[in-house]
Amino acid sequence: MRRLIIEEPVSRPAKWSPKLAWFALVVTILVVMLIRFGRIDYQSGFIALGAGIGIALLAVCLSFMGFVRIWQEGRQGLGSAIKGLLVAALVLAYPGYMALKAAILPPIADVSTDTDDPPAFSRSRAALQARAGHIPPEVPPEAREMQRASYVQIAPLTLDIGPEEAFAIVQKAAQNLGWQVIEATPPGGRVGLGRLEAVDRSLLLKMPSDITVRVRPRVDGARIDIRSASRFGAHDLGMNAAHIRDFLEEASNLAIAVR
Numbered sequence: 618m619r620r621l622i623i624e625e626p627v628s629r630p631a632k633w634s635p636k637l638a639w640f641a642l643v644v645t646i647l648v649v650m651l652i653r654f655g656r657i658d659y660q661s662g663f664i665a666l667g668a669g670i671g672i673a674l675l676a677v678c679l680s681f682m683g684f685v686r687i688w689q690e691g692r693q694g695l696g697s698a699i700k701g702l703l704v705a706a707l708v709l710a711y712p713g714y715m716a717l718k719a720a721i722l723p724p725i726a727d728v729s730t731d732t733d734d735p736p737a738f739s740r741s742r743a744a745l746q747a748r749a750g751h752i753p754p755e756v757p758p759e760a761r762e763m764q765r766a767s768y769v770q771i772a773p774l775t776l777d778i779g780p781e782e783a784f785a786i787v788q789k790a791a792q793n794l795g796w797q798v799i800e801a802t803p804p805g806g807r808v809g810l811g812r813l814e815a816v817d818r819s820l821l822l823k824m825p826s827d828i829t830v831r832v833r834p835r836v837d838g839a840r841i842d843i844r845s846a847s848r849f850g851a852h853d854l855g856m857n858a859a860h861i862r863d864f865l866e867e868a869s870n871l872a873i874a875v876r
Contacts, residue, residue, distance in 0.1 A: 631683025631694030634676045634701025641672035641708050652822050659824065659849055673708035676701050718854045723763040727753060728857040729844035730773045730865075732761040736831035736844045739800055739814045747799040747816055753827055753846035768858050774841040774865050776872050780804035783839035784811040784832045786875070790867040791815050796828065809834050817845075817860055824849060826860060841868060 648669060652662040683698035729735035738744065738753050745752070764771070776783050784803050791798050796815040804811035811832035816825050824847070831842045843864055845857035 626692055628683040628686040628690075628692040628694040628698070630679040630686060631692075631698035631701070634679040634683060635697050635704060636701075637672055637679065638676035638701045638704035638708070641669050641676060642704055644672065645669035645708050649822065655823075659822075662822075669708060670712050673705040676705040677709070680705070715854055719852055722852075722855045723767040724852045725756075725760045725763055726851055726853045726857065727756045727760065727844070727846040728764055728768065728771060728853070728861055729756075729761075729842065730771055730861060731831075731842040731844075732765055736812070736829045736842050738827060738829050738844075738846075739812065741800060744800050744814050747797070747814075748825075748827055748848070751827070751848055753848075771858060771861055774868055775835070775838065776841065777838040778872065778875070780809070780811060780832050780834040780839040782875065783841060783872075784813075786868050786871045787811070787813050787830050787832060787841060789871055790864055791830070793867055793871075794863055804832050804834055804839075819856065826853075826857060828860060828864075830864070 645666060648657070648662055648665040651657040652659065652666075657665070680698045680702040683694055683701075686692050687695050687698065727735075735756070738748075740752065776786070778786075781804060788798070788801060791813060794817070796817045798813060798815045800812070800814040802810075802812045813830040813832075815828045815830070817828055818825050826845055826847050828843065828845045830844075833840045833842070843861050845860040847853040847857060
């Protein structure tokens with residue numbers, strides 16, 4: 618006598634979760650590569666990344682719906698639901714980390730060691746060409762107040778060496794940090810200021826940040842101020858402050874080495 622074995626049906630949300638999660642992962646990786654290698658503009662790329670993140674979130678929702686169906690109705694598909702959740706987590710981990718930084722850090726995109734008189738960006742032909750015609754706008758006072766409250770360690774670097782030596786250190790520090798130097802004007806002339814213009818790009822998406830460094834002669838040496846501004850977005854997620862901290866540390870170490 619044959620026994621009829623009736624298998625429990627598979628939860629449909631659990632079945633679809635890993636499919637959507639894998640699709641979201643493929644879309645995200647593809648878009649990241651297109652942005653990184655300049656095959657798509659940043660605005661379109663971020664829209665596509667948002668779509669990939671949205672699909673990953675949908676996969677997470679389906680996984681939890683599958684868990685509920687499996688618990689309440691005894692359906693199959695637990696492995697699929699777990700797989701979908703894990704793959705979606707790969708897509709959402711980094712955006713989630715960025716969202717946490719956005720919630721903690723101030724919503725600013727321009728940071729300077731001199732909040733009262735920040736270094737001005739060059740408007741020369743070479744600088745404008747390197748920045749694709751972009752000129753970082755003036756920062757409102759309330760944004761500078763947020764910077765002072767959040768980044769108290771961001772301050773000018775004062776060196777007890779001549780401005781020419783200080784400018785050489787600025788150039789060496791920019792080189793060591795891998796910045797693209799687009800203009801370098803040594804101290805001297807009518808105003809006596811030295812200036813270095815550079816562009817730095819993020820590691821993953823190669824997003825540009827515009828940087829200007831000012832060397833001002835003093836009676837007892839030279840004062841170095843640096844300003845870093847994101848070219849896209851109203852929140853830099855702490856990137857510009859990181860640029861400045863890295864530069865100040867590198868320049869300080871170089872200054873110690875030359876003494």
